[in-house]
Ligand SMILES: NC(=O)C1=CN([C@@H]2O[C@H](COP(=O)(O)OP(=O)(O)OC[C@H]3O[C@@H](n4cnc5c(N)ncnc54)[C@H](OP(=O)(O)O)[C@@H]3O)[C@@H](O)[C@H]2O)[C@@H](O)CC1
């Protein structure tokens with residue numbers, strides 16, 4: 001990687017140091033769907049681990065725990081009974097991801113409301129967004145500037161129907177972030193990342209191999225992993241979108257979402273080398 005072309009957020013990327021331990025490196029929680037819907041949380045949690053969160057917990061409804069127990073290794077399984085039990089991780093962990101394959105029943109709304117009340121920085125994706133389609137203001141009222149919404153265009157339309165009328169996607173995302181009071185990642189071939197303070201970035205066209213189920217769940221986990229490492233939400237979203245696209249480009253045709261988390265290390269390796277060279281040149 002040419003040092004001159006390195007992304008500006010590289011200077012703020014959360015590399016571990018000699019004093020780092022797994023807890024100080026960032027604690028991430030991912031909330032799983034029910035027993036027939038655990039794959040999205042697995043994709044997100046593995047992506048969070050690969051991008052550097054040192055401690056990753058998968059919070060699973062009790063019925064889903066037996067499905068997840070044999071397939072999690074370094075990630076910790078945390079079964080829960082009802083939504084109220086998510087209050088503890090939402091306070092203790094640095095970041096949480098909720099929404100992928102969560103479900104859209106009242107108990108799922110209660111889960112999202114519980115984590116919204118905690119201190120953890122949040123990535124709200126998929127069903128966590130669609131659950132608020134009838135009352136988006138109830139979501140916006142509870143968001144913080146360090147939270148991130150990651151809608152595809154269909155989900156964006158449910159939360160911001162009046163913004164869909166016209167304008168460039170960058171303008172849509174900017175207005176959405178201002179209204180929501182948090183970072184908005186409007187996904188697509190050219191993903192737009194917008195901050196409530198007015199910063200907007202339109203990413204370069206990403207490989208269309210990403211148009212396959214589950215790649216958004218991986219992106220949510222990557223953003224969550226960087227938030228857990230205390231990266232600023234706008235930088236975390238921009239960095240994750242960039243690394244996600246680079247990883248997809250390395251695989252090319254035939255990519256499925258399962259491939260993506262394990263493609264993160266070589267991309268990080270290139271960034272690490274570029275950061276070292278930049279440091280030596282300074
Ligand atoms: N392995 C797993 O467990 C996985 C589980 N997953 C889980 O599945 C659930 C459903 O997920 P979902 O993404 O299909 O969402 P949903 O709310 O049904 O909206 C879809 C509708 O929106 C519209 N649409 C418009 N623009 C669009 C766009 N750019 N990209 C996409 N859609 C766009 C489009 O309308 P159309 O264009 O067809 O008229 C489409 O019909 C959710 O819980 C998710 O987390 C997935 O993550 C996959 C892996």
Ligand SMILES: Nc1ncnc2c1ncn2[C@@H]1O[C@H](COP(=O)(O)OP(=O)(O)O)[C@@H](O)[C@H]1O
Pocket residue numbers: 126151152187188189190191205206207208209210211212213214215216217218219
């Ligand atoms: N044609 C495309 N070109 C490039 N990237 C795409 C394309 N279609 C989708 N993507 C990317 O793939 C991911 C899909 O996310 P999403 O729609 O939430 O899927 P899922 O919910 O199945 O995980 C997003 O990061 C999006 O930017």
